[in-house]
Amino acid sequence: MKFLRLFFLIVLALLIIGGFGYLAMMEGEISFKNSSTNITTNPAVAAGALLFVTLLMALLWGILGWLWALPSKLKQSQTEAGRKKALEAYGLSVAAHDSGDYSESRRQAQKAISALPAAPATKFLAARAAFAADDITAAEKLYSELVETPNYQIVARKGLADIARQKGNFAAVISHADAALQITKTSTWPTEVIFKERINSGDWEGALVAIDEADKRGFVSKKTAARRRSVVLTAAAHRAEKNGNLDKALEYSARAVKQAPNFAPAVVMAARLNAKASKDWAAASTIENAWATDPHPALALAYKDLKTGHDKAAIAKWTLGLVKLNPDHRESKILIVEDHIANNNAIGAIAVVEPLIQVRATARLLALRAGAALIQADKKGFDDWMRKAAVAPREPDWSDLDPEGSAFAYEDEDWARMVEAFGDNGRLIHPRLERLQSSRLIMQDEKTDAGAPLIAAPKASNESVSPPSPDDPGVEF
Template identity: 35%
Template structure:
């Protein structure tokens, strides 16, 4: 505003200066050469000051008349624009209220406001989007799906409709429908991250391992998934496919895929265990042993130790010691390596060496796992300490279980996965690298391996674990070293020198 005032004042100052410079003694004479008619008039004399002022006001008058003409010309459009602005503001208010009502769960209000917004907006496409979003926010999925279906009719909203439909279908279990919608959207728009996520989840949920692997490869190329996560997910998918081929009796193809999965993620024990199993079927224990050694160096796992010990069955002591030393060398300080050594000592009936390996592990852990407690019980039994062995078994009943203790029954399958288990592993291991056996994850009943080695029948395990050490009437028992409770007695066992 200030610059306009300054401009006007400057113009007036310049005009005043001009008038003063011209003065009022210089005259302007206007005459006509016509002798008759309209243009014939007597000479007119004007002062230059008057002429300048008249010219200025004439120009200002013309500008005013032109401005008035333009204002009248634009008046109808301005009236329409004002009405449209008020209509748009009302539409925005209705859109806001519809979405807020949906977020609050007020289905009736959400529908009403969405209808008002749709009528005021004047855009069919935008009206459908608002109606679908508000219905979805209110939990009215049927109405939302109707609007998403209608969006497929317009090229402008087709992708939005596909996204809504795919996500709703995935949530309701319509996996083929979710795959169809998301795949088309991902093909048409390579940047649609949602389409990759939905398509991959739907294919995995539908147990389409090979298709999911192809989608994963495409998503990795488009940078929709991190390389590390993609590698682990691909390892699980490849192992699941190999497991399926194994069940169908196609052992050659299954072995090829299992070895490929192991190469993708050597730390993924199920792939290694399956490959070892297939190598055994082909009569190639050496290749199986090498594969276990490779995986053990990346992530020692109890299932691999079981598979390794199976490979050593029937081998002479020299061969057994050589192979065991090669495996231990891969991860000599790992907890699983030490447990494997303790188990091997127990198989040799060398309880003294077994206890020497177990004792540091028991001391390092504030609450030893049930697995360690059972191994301690086996050592005590072989050291002719039945009372101490019984105490360790009692503790094993309430001790925490190990999440990666994959097979609580050494005679069974280490990774007896169902398709649902593989589906879960794609994301649990693929995204976090965490491997928890379904038997542990589903809180299956605990079975204690090795109890039969203590001279008890398997059916009596529950009674052994639940019962307190039995005493004969004339048997005073073994007095506790530090206290009267089980915890103090077990602590004393760690301090007592072993024979």
């Protein structure tokens, strides 16, 4: 377009010059007469005068046009200068924020908003800097001004949700996240915020809805969604059991196992509840499937408890069935050690347990080794191994077993942490170990009830537990 305009102006100028040149080369005279005046001149002079007048008029027109456009150009120049100043301040503010200098970040943000006070970008920058500098009032005001601004609605809601969380107003956090969820189909933070708030408040049903929403939108992987559901359903089952709603607890725990068959807390709970419902076959199948992929000592104890009331030989034969499902796993080898000790086979127990001790000497393994020494009537060896066990590290998985109740008897805050640990990363946490609570005895003497069936419901706090007998080599770690 500019080329065509330039071409047109050049052609017009050539035509004008050509016209004046043609006029100047004409022969004769040009005269102007009226009643009192008679002006005569040759064509060249007339052409020159006409050209001068034309150029003068063009110059005057250009000056008038420039004066007319001057105010808008000055305003545009000021705007451009402000934009450059704001852009520079914006960059410095972001750099200071990322460097951790929040006061400098806010100072630069104030310069940016002073340069462009109406720009949404500078408002957002100032809100972000104010929040980082702990000026919650200013941040809330600026974010509130952006909630109806196109392209800034979602981030404004996120800022307001962060402020509400800092104030402890969890209902407002959910409200802002819900509002953002109605606007965007691609932003991940609303569903994640809703999920975490539901988890932190122990709203397991609401957490399941949030997981389904994130899964439907593709914000989390299928595996992560399944693991999260398993933890949440197990927590819901635990609460239902405490409230006496065993049917609901069994339904939740069965769904939890279906989502993550290797999640030991769900498997143990489902086994316990199935046993209460006289469905030993279902309990056994659930434990066997979990043991085949990810053994845990709580699974072995739950499996043994399915044969409560049977003789030792029957229980041993039953338990060794687990070993065949995963013979090379450490927990399977420990089951073999326990079987040897139960049958007074010290040599067999030592042959299996000592290679495990060489890999990692834990209190549990050292106590088992002490048990083998006791079978051999090696009192000194027993004392030596028990002293080592007393200072050896505890096994995290073994710490999950409550000596006076069921395994994985966690509180809501523990389940909330488990969601992140197992749901997001596929690993268990061990709250009892973290709180330095006592663990189940490494070995139980059958004359004591310290080894109460894992499958049994948790004991009430006013029930007494019989102490181990004097010859019981069990130790608590």
